Amino acid sequence: MTPTRRTRRLSATALLVVASLLLSACGVTRGGDGEANRRLSMYIPNSPGGGYDLTGRAAARVLEDEDLSGRFEVTNVIGAGGTVAMQRLLNEEGVDDLVMSMGLGVVGATYTNESKARVSQATPIARLIEDQEALIVPKDSPFQTVEDLVAAWKDDPKSVTIGGGSSPGGPDHLFPMQLAKTVGIDPQQVKYIVYDGGGPLTSALLGKKIDVGTSGPSEFEGQLKDGSLRVLAVSGEERLETVDAPTLKESGIDMTFVNWRGVLAPPGISDESRERLIEMFTQMHATKGWQDAVERNGWIDSFATGDEFKTFLVEQDERVESTLKELGLA
Amino acid sequence: MDSLDLLMGGFQQALTLENLFYALLGVFLGTAVGVLPGIGPAMTLALLLPVTFAVGPDCALIMFAGIYYGGMYGGSTTSILLNTPGESSSVVTAIEGNKMAKKGRAAQALATAAIGSFVAGTIGTLLLVLFAPTVAGQVVKLGNPSNFALIVLAMFAVTAVLGTSRLRGFIALFLGLTIGLVGGQTGQARLTFGNPLLADGIDIVVVAVGIFAIGEALWVAAHLRRRPLDIIPVGQPWMSREDWGRSWKPWLRGTALGFPFGALPAGGAEIPTFLSYATERKLSKHREEFGKGAIEGVAGPEAANNASAAGTLVPLLAIGLPTTATAAIMLLAIQSYGIETGPQLFDTEPDLVWALLASLFIGNTLLLLLNLPLAPLWAKLLQIPRPYLYAGILFFASLGAYSVSFQPFDLAILLVIGLLGLAMRRFGLPVLPLIIGVILGPKLEEQLTTSLQISSGDFSTLWSEPVAAIVYAFIALALVAIVASGLRRPKPAAPVEEKEEVSA
Numbered sequence: 009m010t011p012t013r014r015t016r017r018l019s020a021t022a023l024l025v026v027a028s029l030l031l032s033a034c035g036v037t038r039g040g041d042g043e044a045n046r047r048l049s050m051y052i053p054n055s056p057g058g059g060y061d062l063t064g065r066a067a068a069r070v071l072e073d074e075d076l077s078g079r080f081e082v083t084n085v086i087g088a089g090g091t092v093a094m095q096r097l098l099n100e101e102g103v104d105d106l107v108m109s110m111g112l113g114v115v116g117a118t119y120t121n122e123s124k125a126r127v128s129q130a131t132p133i134a135r136l137i138e139d140q141e142a143l144i145v146p147k148d149s150p151f152q153t154v155e156d157l158v159a160a161w162k163d164d165p166k167s168v169t170i171g172g173g174s175s176p177g178g179p180d181h182l183f184p185m186q187l188a189k190t191v192g193i194d195p196q197q198v199k200y201i202v203y204d205g206g207g208p209l210t211s212a213l214l215g216k217k218i219d220v221g222t223s224g225p226s227e228f229e230g231q232l233k234d235g236s237l238r239v240l241a242v243s244g245e246e247r248l249e250t251v252d253a254p255t256l257k258e259s260g261i262d263m264t265f266v267n268w269r270g271v272l273a274p275p276g277i278s279d280e281s282r283e284r285l286i287e288m289f290t291q292m293h294a295t296k297g298w299q300d301a302v303e304r305n306g307w308i309d310s311f312a313t314g315d316e317f318k319t320f321l322v323e324q325d326e327r328v329e330s331t332l333k334e335l336g337l338a
Numbered sequence: 339m340d341s342l343d344l345l346m347g348g349f350q351q352a353l354t355l356e357n358l359f360y361a362l363l364g365v366f367l368g369t370a371v372g373v374l375p376g377i378g379p380a381m382t383l384a385l386l387l388p389v390t391f392a393v394g395p396d397c398a399l400i401m402f403a404g405i406y407y408g409g410m411y412g413g414s415t416t417s418i419l420l421n422t423p424g425e426s427s428s429v430v431t432a433i434e435g436n437k438m439a440k441k442g443r444a445a446q447a448l449a450t451a452a453i454g455s456f457v458a459g460t461i462g463t464l465l466l467v468l469f470a471p472t473v474a475g476q477v478v479k480l481g482n483p484s485n486f487a488l489i490v491l492a493m494f495a496v497t498a499v500l501g502t503s504r505l506r507g508f509i510a511l512f513l514g515l516t517i518g519l520v521g522g523q524t525g526q527a528r529l530t531f532g533n534p535l536l537a538d539g540i541d542i543v544v545v546a547v548g549i550f551a552i553g554e555a556l557w558v559a560a561h562l563r564r565r566p567l568d569i570i571p572v573g574q575p576w577m578s579r580e581d582w583g584r585s586w587k588p589w590l591r592g593t594a595l596g597f598p599f600g601a602l603p604a605g606g607a608e609i610p611t612f613l614s615y616a617t618e619r620k621l622s623k624h625r626e627e628f629g630k631g632a633i634e635g636v637a638g639p640e641a642a643n644n645a646s647a648a649g650t651l652v653p654l655l656a657i658g659l660p661t662t663a664t665a666a667i668m669l670l671a672i673q674s675y676g677i678e679t680g681p682q683l684f685d686t687e688p689d690l691v692w693a694l695l696a697s698l699f700i701g702n703t704l705l706l707l708l709n710l711p712l713a714p715l716w717a718k719l720l721q722i723p724r725p726y727l728y729a730g731i732l733f734f735a736s737l738g739a740y741s742v743s744f745q746p747f748d749l750a751i752l753l754v755i756g757l758l759g760l761a762m763r764r765f766g767l768p769v770l771p772l773i774i775g776v777i778l779g780p781k782l783e784e785q786l787t788t789s790l791q792i793s794s795g796d797f798s799t800l801w802s803e804p805v806a807a808i809v810y811a812f813i814a815l816a817l818v819a820i821v822a823s824g825l826r827r828p829k830p831a832a833p834v835e836e837k838e839e840v841s842a
Binding site: 055056057061062065069083084085086087088089091092095121122123166169199201202205206207208210211212214215217218229230231233234236304305 | 380381383384385387388477478479480481482522527534535537538603653657658659660661663665666667669670673674676678679682683743744745788791792794
């Protein structure tokens with residue numbers, strides 16, 4: 009009958025799409041049993057193409073390809089800057105085949121969205137990578153050094169417009185606020201404009217709509233290379249190989265700030281399960297596949313597990329909370 | 339004519355068997371994801387990013403560009419046939435396109451969309467080749483005040499589509515603006531009722547699918563027993579001479595609107611489709627057909643959304659600036675090959691850039707070859723008995739709403755909005771103003787708040803940029819013209835000045 013044929017054509021198209029998406033997104037199939045064949049799930053707290061998505065999927069891919077784990081079922085749990093995913097992870101108490109990629113932005117989002125979920129409640133598995141923040145200005149900005157910027161900023165905090173690619177509570181917002189506090193400016197006085205990611209921020213900087221941009225320098229590679237944008241300073245402990253700019257410490261400001269990403273597991277899993285997951289990611293970290301992924305994406309390796317990561321997580325949680333409290337956002 | 343020589347070199351490179359295969363795969367995948375509501379080109383590209391490990395940069399970019407163009411076209415198919423827009427940029431297409439389909443003119447609607455997309459994509463790509471290196475540096479000078487003015491212009495044009503009852507039109511518009519307020523984008527949670535799943539607002543695809551598809555299905559279900567089924571007539575399979583005559587001008591005008599908006603940092607594909615629809619409605623000689631299936635209302639917006647896709651590539655290739663989510667992921671793909679994007683791209687990677695541009699022409703041609711013969715076949719889909727057809731539509735709509743963010747919660751929202759759609763049909767409220775409110779409201783607010791934040795609350799910033807001032811002057815002129823023509827004749831006809839909108 010005609011109707012069935014039509015419907016079949018429609019569903020065939022749909023099937024084909026789904027199949028081709030799956031095929032191209034997944035790695036190879038494998039046999040065998042034991043640990044390497046165990047299926048795992050991963051939550052990703054933002055949409056495909058976002059930072060946690062890139063890191064999470066890269067890790068899942070390496071784990072699969074190196075036969076360190078079974079197939080991953082990767083789910084994007086989108087909403088409220090990662091708060092929705094965080095809450096879902098905490099609800100899965102004791103589930104030992106689930107991990108979630110996350111980072112500094114999720115810590116802030118739990119506060120600004122007035123959620124009760126805290127990253128320190130989950131089981132820390134590993135910190136994977138970090139990215140520095142940079143102070144970026146247009147080519148012909150009057151600021152040649154961080155000192156110029158700080159002098160003008162202290163003189164009249166409202167005269168300096170700062171833009172960043174993340175909403176309040178995200179790395180690009182936390183960085184200028186903590187910087188302001190360090191140099192003795194009331195964070196409440198900081199004029200911070202939210203842009204929807206790196207693209208609009210670049211456009212605002214090139215068009216000189218704002219004075220300073222705060223963001224990870226890798227998003228501005230092209231513009232930095234051709235000189236239409238400059239970096240005054242980077243926020244990490246050491247200089248970046250790719251960016252010709254001093255650190256804040258070298259410029260006389262005693263502060264470091266890094267945007268990091270890592271992996272958490274649900275609360276209440278057994279010590280054994282925790283050790284097994286940590287071991288799995290430790291092995292992944294040692295593979296060439298992972299090191300290649302780190303290099304290709306311009307990330308900085310900052311692997312840490314177990315108690316070291318736990319201490320770091322608690323410290324970050326407190327630091328973010330105090331910054332946001334001061335701003336009246338938490 | 340330097341550019342054209344380089345383009346010919348690009349064709350030589352792009353016309354290898356391998357690249358043709360990737361271009362074909364790209365447009366096919368793009369059309370398919372455009373057809374599926376909820377899965378947009380941006381998400382497809384993100385999921386396909388790992389492909390870049392396996393193939394060379396030219397193959398990947400050619401495929402990605404095919405997906406982008408294909409997605410812009412594919413969204414129109416479901417808009418026309420099922421009243422289920424797959425992308426926000428094809429929402430306007432559903433208004434006239436679906437009415438045409440119900441009159442047995444689905445094949446013509448699909449054909450004018452396919453040919454219009456081809457014409458617009460080709461002209462857009464040609465403009466891209468000629469102007470990308472020179473104009474891209476200029477677009478960043480437009481700040482938030484200019485963007486705000488352009489959205490005000492779109493809002494102003496929208497009053498033209500409010501329908502016969504202004505009151506009902508405004509009610510629908512304000513309902514839309516209210517839905518657009520949901521979320522915490524301004525830093526303050528509004529209408530979220532403490533639910534974090536509402537913190538990011540309600541996705542436009544969920545709203546459009548709910549209002550159009552679910553609302554319609556419920557409406558039909560409510561009347562199924564009381565009224566005999568109107569059988570959808572089987573129409574001509576191809577476009578008539580009259581259809582061609584009524585389509586070609588809207589194609590060109592749609593292109594002229596879509597291309598510049600695609601190149602603007604805050605442009606995108608939605609605003610030009612609204613402006614195009616409003617323009618065609620004003621200029622058409624068959625104005626009485628609007629709202630009942632006017633071919634101009636499909637031809638113009640479809641051309642506009644494809645031209646904007648070409649426009650988006652101007653800042654992307656020329657200064658490495660992504661203006662849409664899809665472009666941002668293409669940039670990511672380019673960078674994952676270690677290729678430096680930015681103004682130097684044309685100098686450091688000329689082969690890649692020109693092969694990509696050439697493949698855009700090829701992709702466009704493939705898209706037309708792929709879709710035009712399919713139009714009469716797709717149109718027969720409507721011959722499915724009504725209960726099965728609507729069951730399929732409901733399934734499709736739910737799938738689309740779910741795949742926006744993989745939250746079951748969105749299905750509940752979809753149902754609520756579907757009920758709203760049913761109520762709107764019951765009380766004769768037009769749906770287009772609501773959709774426009776949902777899309778433009780948040781954009782308008784974002785541009786206004788950012789402008790005022792930068793100026794520390796000084797309102798004069800709003801007309802501080804030349805483009806903004808010109809747009810306001812144009813709106814004022816149009817207002818004067820409307821009032822004047824209203825005074826001269828009791829039944830106002832289209833003011834001639836509206837033509838200027840094309841260049842604004």
